[in-house]
Amino acid sequence: MLISHLGEVELIKKISRQFPLQEKGVRVGIGDDAAVLSPLTDAGRLTLVTKDILVEGVHFLSPLITPYQLGRKALAVNISDIAAMGGVPRHLVTAVGFPLETELKKVEEIYRGMGDLCRTFSINLIGGDTVKSPEGIIISVTLLGEVEEDCLLLRSGAKPGDLLGVTGELGSSAAGLDLLLEGSREEKREVEDYTSWFQILTKFHLEPPLRLQEARRIARSHLVTSMIDLSDGIMKDLGEISRASQVGAKVYLDRVPLSSALKKASSFLGKDPLDYALGGGEDYELLFTFKGGDKEKIEELAKGFQIPVSIIGEITPPEEGIKYLDKEGKERNFSRKGYTHF
Amino acid sequence: MLISHLGEVELIKKISRQFPLQEKGVRVGIGDDAAVLSPLTDAGRLTLVTKDILVEGVHFLSPLITPYQLGRKALAVNISDIAAMGGVPRHLVTAVGFPLETELKKVEEIYRGMGDLCRTFSINLIGGDTVKSPEGIIISVTLLGEVEEDCLLLRSGAKPGDLLGVTGELGSSAAGLDLLLEGSREEKREVEDYTSWFQILTKFHLEPPLRLQEARRIARSHLVTSMIDLSDGIMKDLGEISRASQVGAKVYLDRVPLSSALKKASSFLGKDPLDYALGGGEDYELLFTFKGGDKEKIEELAKGFQIPVSIIGEITPPEEGIKYLDKEGKERNFSRKGYTHF
Numbered sequence: 001m002l003i004s005h006l007g008e009v010e011l012i013k014k015i016s017r018q019f020p021l022q023e024k025g026v027r028v029g030i031g032d033d034a035a036v037l038s039p040l041t042d043a044g045r046l047t048l049v050t051k052d053i054l055v056e057g058v059h060f061l062s063p064l065i066t067p068y069q070l071g072r073k074a075l076a077v078n079i080s081d082i083a084a085m086g087g088v089p090r091h092l093v094t095a096v097g098f099p100l101e102t103e104l105k106k107v108e109e110i111y112r113g114m115g116d117l118c119r120t121f122s123i124n125l126i127g128g129d130t131v132k133s134p135e136g137i138i139i140s141v142t143l144l145g146e147v148e149e150d151c152l153l154l155r156s157g158a159k160p161g162d163l164l165g166v167t168g169e170l171g172s173s174a175a176g177l178d179l180l181l182e183g184s185r186e187e188k189r190e191v192e193d194y195t196s197w198f199q200i201l202t203k204f205h206l207e208p209p210l211r212l213q214e215a216r217r218i219a220r221s222h223l224v225t226s227m228i229d230l231s232d233g234i235m236k237d238l239g240e241i242s243r244a245s246q247v248g249a250k251v252y253l254d255r256v257p258l259s260s261a262l263k264k265a266s267s268f269l270g271k272d273p274l275d276y277a278l279g280g281g282e283d284y285e286l287l288f289t290f291k292g293g294d295k296e297k298i299e300e301l302a303k304g305f306q307i308p309v310s311i312i313g314e315i316t317p318p319e320e321g322i323k324y325l326d327k328e329g330k331e332r333n334f335s336r337k338g339y340t341h342f
Numbered sequence: 343m344l345i346s347h348l349g350e351v352e353l354i355k356k357i358s359r360q361f362p363l364q365e366k367g368v369r370v371g372i373g374d375d376a377a378v379l380s381p382l383t384d385a386g387r388l389t390l391v392t393k394d395i396l397v398e399g400v401h402f403l404s405p406l407i408t409p410y411q412l413g414r415k416a417l418a419v420n421i422s423d424i425a426a427m428g429g430v431p432r433h434l435v436t437a438v439g440f441p442l443e444t445e446l447k448k449v450e451e452i453y454r455g456m457g458d459l460c461r462t463f464s465i466n467l468i469g470g471d472t473v474k475s476p477e478g479i480i481i482s483v484t485l486l487g488e489v490e491e492d493c494l495l496l497r498s499g500a501k502p503g504d505l506l507g508v509t510g511e512l513g514s515s516a517a518g519l520d521l522l523l524e525g526s527r528e529e530k531r532e533v534e535d536y537t538s539w540f541q542i543l544t545k546f547h548l549e550p551p552l553r554l555q556e557a558r559r560i561a562r563s564h565l566v567t568s569m570i571d572l573s574d575g576i577m578k579d580l581g582e583i584s585r586a587s588q589v590g591a592k593v594y595l596d597r598v599p600l601s602s603a604l605k606k607a608s609s610f611l612g613k614d615p616l617d618y619a620l621g622g623g624e625d626y627e628l629l630f631t632f633k634g635g636d637k638e639k640i641e642e643l644a645k646g647f648q649i650p651v652s653i654i655g656e657i658t659p660p661e662e663g664i665k666y667l668d669k670e671g672k673e674r675n676f677s678r679k680g681y682t683h684f
Binding site: 027028031032033034035036037038039043045046047048049050051052053055056057058059080081082084085087091093094095096097126127128129131132133134135136138140142143144145147152154155156228229244 | 369370373374375376377378379380381385387388389390391392393394395397398399400401422423424426427429433435436437438439468469470471473474475476477478480482484485486487489494496497498570571586
């Protein structure tokens with residue numbers, strides 16, 4: 001069935017049913033001029049607000065991602081933003097544009113992808129807008145969250161002498177995207193373990209993992225001086241910390257965490273894995289800084305994580321800029337510089 | 343200059359400069375993973391959240407509306423939603439998609455349109471997303487506001503016996519749009535006062551007035567039982583009150599406020615002015631209900647307004663449905679039924 005046959009009122013009803021409200025803090029959800037929330041934050045807490053928009057043909061290509069994955073990812077990238085501030089997500093508002101000839105099933109799958117994350121993280125869908133789009137799907141997500149005053153982590157707290165940590169392994173998402181764009185090549189059947197690392201890397205791109213739990217533990221440890229999520233690639237996102245904190249940084253390339261899947265894919269694609277790890281976007285891992293003297297405490301904290309934490313560099317005075325150094329201490333440059341929109 | 347030549351970082355800097363933060367409640371505005379607000383609402387107040395998305399070719403046609411008017415309108419329709427709840431707007435988050443070949447001037451004008459309303463109503467732009475769009479401009483606006491608990495006005499409070507009031511005069515915006523779409527016709531030069539009513543009605547469409555002050559006075563009077571803003575036309579929006587409050591309604595057609603400009607335009611366009619007034623969208627006037635016994639108090643309150651308030655009907659039991667009655671008490675049907683998206 002096409003959504004143009006179902007009509008707007010029925011479509012919104014169908015969507016709402018997938019999102020039962022999870023708490024009494026929502027006085028009025030979908031259905032009035034605006035959603036109404038009880039005071040969002042108690043004393044000692046701050047409200048967080050983030051917003052992203054995904055446009056078909058720019059941020060995603062329909063044949064490469066399922067509608068379920070698309071819905072999940074549209075919300076995931078915003079949860080990641082809230083996590084990177086040290087907070088927890090609370091309330092979701094969406095605005096979605098669909099071409100008239102969109103299959104109802106597709107719309108339902110997009111919302112099912114969002115709905116699964118809402119259940120996992122106790123997020124309430126409280127409102128939004130559903131409109132027609134002349135061409136392609138448009139998904140705009142606004143996410144409200146909250147954070148205790150003393151857990152708030154900005155990009156601006158890094159100081160020279162701090163060390164630079166990162167969760168997980170980098171570059172998987174960008175390599176996964178290249179594999180998807182590559183499509184089926186003849187030689188791939190002969191490559192060892194192709195299917196296994198293809199699946200690992202493309203899944204990182206299509207269903208990025210969420211580091212909310214790790215971010216919360218990092219925030220509650222009070223050990224971290226700045227944090228950002230890696231959405232545009234470390235080269236650009238470390239640049240954001242550098243700009244906001246007015247510091248420089250050294251990154252030791254031999255410490256940048258690379259998965260064996262990434263190494264195999266890079267060799268298959270004829271690329272340098274560091275190009276993916278430093279310049280590739282959408283890893284949604286956490287990049288953070290902490291005082292040099294807290295190194296052992298951070299390592300202790302990281303033992304409780306299900307994913308590795310790597311200390312990949314240090315913060316320097318601003319005049320030193322950002323340097324990527326190889327084992328011999330020689331500076332290297334990379335072709336990718338992180339994702340830019342224009 | 344094209345925005346693709348300016349680059350994303352410079353573009354965001356340029357935009358931010360147009361929106362100086364107006365208060366200390368914003369801890370972190372544009373520039374981190376998420377905006378950070380001090381507890382948004384004090385004790386006794388509720389948080390309001392509304393979101394709309396405007397897509398070129400669906401919600402607006404570029405040659406008919408200036409970029410300034412477009413930016414203003416994108417925010418205005420959300421302010422109207424907050425006003426219709428009895429509240430005041432506080433914080434703005436935008437996500438905008440532009441084709442790469444967009445002139446920088448156009449982007450600046452869109453944000454200037456939003457910025458002027460922000461200054462008028464002390465609204466802070468606290469964040470957002472700027473992306474490229476494959477075709478046409480996309481503007482998504484999320485607006486946060488607040489309302490005192492006892493001033494909150496929902497769609498669901500109407501009771502049989504209540505009277506139905508409306509601010510301003512209806513149908514101007516829809517007639518204005520038809521005049522814009524009509525373009526230049528030969529005969530118009532011969533029509534009396536054409537320029538004058540063309541200007542009045544098209545201005546209603548392009549720069550809809552905001553009834554925030556009136557809405558606040560209505561909310562603080564504690565006389566009103568339900569309220570909605572007329573965004574999709576009275577036929578659809580009264581239907582929303584009827585559905586949410588589970589009531590019926592009678593509308594007396596001879597009491598529906600029609601401007602002389604609307605009457606002249608309707609005659610020129612060969613249309614029934616009531617068709618515009620009842621079925622046309624985007625008036626952004628307030629439709630509200632109040633107890634029959636409070637009629638004089640409402641009339642007294644309305645004396646303080648710069649615009650007329652008309653009492654156009656009454657609320658009936660749900661089984662009576664919604665009826666539009668002429669002077670003789672005969673029911674009438676109209677061709678337009680209000681704006682639907684799919």
